[in-house]
Amino acid sequence: MTTLEIPRAVIWSALAAVLGVPTLAAQRSVDIRRAVTPTASVRITGAFAELRIRGWTKDSVVITGTIPVDARFGGGFMSPTAAGSPGAKFYLETSSGIPAGKLELRVPVSARVWAKSGSATIDVEGVTGGLDLNIIGGSVHVAGNPHELTVESMDGAVSVDGSPSWVRLKTATGDIVFNGGSEDAGLTTVSGTIRVPAGRFDRARIQSVTGAVDFAGDVARGGSLDIDTHGGAIDLRLPISISPRSRVQLRMRSPSGLRWLGARAAVRKSALPPAGAAPVSTFEASRRISGSWLVRRCSPLT
DSSP states (O other): OOOOOOOHHHHHHHHHHHHTOOOOOOEEEEEEEEEEEEEEEEEEEESOSEEEEEEESSSEEEEEEEEETTOEEEEEESOOSSSOEEEEEEEEEOSSOSOOOEEEEEEETTOEEEEEOSEEEEEEESOOSEEEEEESEEEEEEESOOSEEEEEESSSEEEEESOOSEEEEEESSOOEEEESOBSEEEEEESSSOEEEEEOEEEEEEEEESSOOEEEOOEEEEEEEEEEEESSOOEEEOOOTTSOTTOEEEEEESOGGGEEEOSGGGOBOGGGSOOTTOOSSEEEEEOOEETTEEOOOEEEEOO
């Protein structure tokens, strides 16, 4: 009697059907191409799980990728003709409402892009125009030098490698890493950490509630650095070459949470506030003495 051998793939497929085990959702392709103006405004929102945004030298917008077969991808361009459109708007809706699908958006380097999703990974590179990115969870990474950059996130991590002229990064619990510089920077978090490992700033304001702040950048001549935290520790590293005309102000509820680290930013211990000082104090370091920094003023906030 001959034994009939059944392929394992057939057996597993049958078991999945009987037991109700979910299989991979069917996908369909997205491929949209259109000529646009060099400074076109492009908005993309909805339930995408991954979005790659790339700036290129062509005056056209290209959207490619895959989405669930039952998802709805709608929107279009502002100009109905074949001429270059000044803008476009797209959205993705899934039947379950759960983020799904992977998209790549190519835009002219000088374009302005708005992107918003729930839990998603957004990766941007090569855009010199404007970026406005918003997520709840996941992560956002921006590489390059956009003229304006705004990122808001609840739980997702935010990282920037570049020098936007104007930048605002804001999270609730997500961590922020800004490896670059800016003429005007604002970094804000509730309980996430903020790290600035390098970069030169004309104006920078860093705020946190309980999150720690680690700043190792530089402040331009005549520039300012303001760090304001309620309960987070501040690790501050300033280069010896920093201009004496720069202003550095630290506002914190716990003076003991301030640490000046490294030989580049040596501080006279006697300049630190004494034990029992007011719990809310302002420290201002604005003068370099013999190659080291001195906390010049310590006074309660009003």
